[in-house]
Amino acid sequence: MLLKNLELYHFRNYSEQEITCSPSINIFWGTNAQGKSNLLEAIYYLGYGRSYRQVPDDQVIQWDYPGWRINAQIVNNLMDPIYQSCDSLDIVYSRETKKKTIRLNQHNLSKISNLGTIFPVVLFSPDDLPLVKGSPGERRYFLDSLLNRIYPSYYKVNQRYQRNLTQRNHHLRSSKAGNNKYLLETYDQELSELGARILQFRFEFLPMLSKYVKNFYREIAGEKAELSLLYLSSLPSTAQIEFNYGPDKTVKAVDYYSSLVSNFYTTLGRLRNTDRQRGFTSIGPHRDDLVFRLANKNLRQFGSQGQQRSLVLALRLSELVILENYIARRPVLILDDVF
């Protein structure tokens, strides 16, 4: 992908700014607080439809203006020397309607998630360390957002799973949960079927992620010890799966879909009283984690700052290569403050 031209209107500290990019590497150079990160934030918006700083859309408006707009000319085919196949991508936010409109060549885009394949972006920034050091949610988010972009049906399954999970948790907290066995059974059934599918997708995908992360980590860190990737599952039978072998020896998740479903369902049933007391669902793909080990020590807790940064970069580069393989477009890589 190539970002040919970028225009910002009332976005962060920019009232009106036009930037023309070169077809190869672009460097934004300047002292602190000039708005370099804001520029990168705008580019990130084009790929994800939201800020990587996890702030709502109205907080990136300049002062008290009624809204902001980002317009970009993007080029998919880099081989086209005169960039004739240029697409116009537009994101407009209005404070009054609280609506964000995304247009590709003047046509409204119905789903923000489509941006992931229209203008793929991968970001590496110093704020990224939580990916390794933070809570399991950070790593699930990484995994899910990658899977969402390469398997559109993963997004649907996951969305449905989350919805049923919220409903089940609300039901657990309601006073009537105790005397309605059928309703809880229904949620358990839905969750175990959808959850098993999520696990299937993840298990199919992880060997590939593992392969790339290992190779990149070795190149970046230059360490002899081999990195290993483990999937830490909250389901008893799949408690720890190590994705440490080549693609030919991967876990054949497809074969045991039905055993995953029944395993999940029985465990949900067994933990029903615990869940009722806690008021939430204690097992499932929404509680799982990825663990990275080097010479048997977990890098999350015991890695040095340097090792953790190398791992984050290895994860981001893997993301880049995997996306390129799957969606046949080379993502724009944003490196924020890496030197």
Place this chain on the structure above:
Amino acid sequence: MTYYVGPVANLIRELHKLPGIGPKSAQRLAFFILQLPVAEAQRLAEAILVAREKISYCSICGNLTDQDPCSICRDEARNPALICVVEQARDVIAIEKTRNYRGRYHVLQGALSPMDGIGPEKLRITELIDRIQNGGVQEVILGTNLNPEGDVTAMYLAKLLKPSGVRVTRLAHGLPVGGDLEYADELTLSKSLEGRREM
């Protein structure tokens, strides 16, 4: 809204309470109504009042009606052994438009959604069980929406109705008519595989 004199502000406020009507639409509608001849405004006001007073829920099926029981429940030509369960009265109209269904209905008046405080006790489920226990019902078609809440409601009802011995069926999840197979997502495709039928 303080810019308007009392009655105008009041009208805008009431219109704004309607679903899908934002402040700007409410303002536009209010000005439209204020331009109407008095007789026409009166007809509109009366239509609202009369509809609200005369229309109630059918005591058998829960559909909107001006007579109790409703015209569908009274229609002898309609098969009383077949009941289609739907979420809302508007779903009855959608199915009626197909002219393909000759059974009766049961309107739940919602779908199970604990996050909105809607548990089984808030829906017309007891009334459905009573209808089945009174006898004569052979098949219940679960016609709730094909979204997570509609699916859970259908699965829950299926569990509940199982002991009664009546046949319980679900509207098929499937591919849209005129849709290309290659553009269907995996969830839709696998649901339609589950719901495949003999040819």
